[in-house]
Amino acid sequence: MFERFTEAARGVVTGAVSHSERMGTDSVTEEHLLLALLDRRGTRASFALTALGVGDRRGSLEDALADSRRRGGLSKADAEALAGIGIGLGEIVSKVEEAHGEGAMRADGRRGRWWTGHRSFVPGAKEILVEALRIARGRGDRHIGDEHLLLALTARPGVVAxxxxxxxxxxxxxxxxxxxxxxDGANPGLAEAG
Structure with missing residues (x-):
């Protein structure tokens, strides 16, 4: 599949690996793909992010992603679902951090893992790459560009979306x-996936 990626999309994938290295994690996540997309200039995805004002709010995005990592990678929807059954995620995070230190629930692959030097893609990040292929096919595109990766990040439920x-x-x-x-308002990638 990688041979179908445009130069810009390949740059995102290699940039995601670099972000994983800089953050000291042993795997590449959806978050790393987003950060690599934010690094790009002069591409269709960078144009869209700039047009939507997202490129100018990188700090805010990084803060929101860091907050999610602190919650063990759970989304706000996950936290709301837990609250619906009487479980306060904030209280759990506080108690775990009291007992085990700040960041004990981090969902970034750092705590208690032996590092092999190889950074594999977590299942969610692999799903983004597959979703990008589906979206490209659904649009009739022959190659997978960074725009398809951005659309895939918005289409797959999770913290990054x-x-x-x-x-x-x-x-x-x-x-x-x-x-x-x-x-027609349909998401071609998700429609094909079902």
Whole structure:
């Protein structure tokens, strides 16, 4: 599949590995893919992020992602679901950190793991790459570009999609910024996946 990636998309993948290295993690996550997309300039995805004002709010995105890592990688929707059954995630995080130190629930692959030097992609990050392929096919594109990776990040439920949506970058908004229209409103990647 990697041979179908454009130069920009390959740059995102290698950039994600670099972000993983800089953050000291032993695997590449969806978060690393997003950070690598934010590094790009002069591409369709960077244009969309700039048009939506997301590129100018990198610090806010990074803070939201760090907050999620502190919660063990759980999204706000996960926290709300737990609250619905009487479990306060904030209280749990505080108690765990009291007992085991700050960041004890981090979901970044650092605590208590032996590092091999090889950075594999976590299942969620692999799903983003597959979703990008589905989206490209659904749009009739022959290659997978960074725009397809960005759309995939907004399409797959999880922390990164939630953080992007909180910053105004939903699937529909990104599609509109890149292509000027949204077609029939369907998400071609998810429709094909079902």
């Amino acid at each position: 939630e953080v992007l949506a909180d910053h105004g970058a939903t699937y529909t908004a990104v599609e509109r910024a890149m292509y000027g229209r949204t077609g």
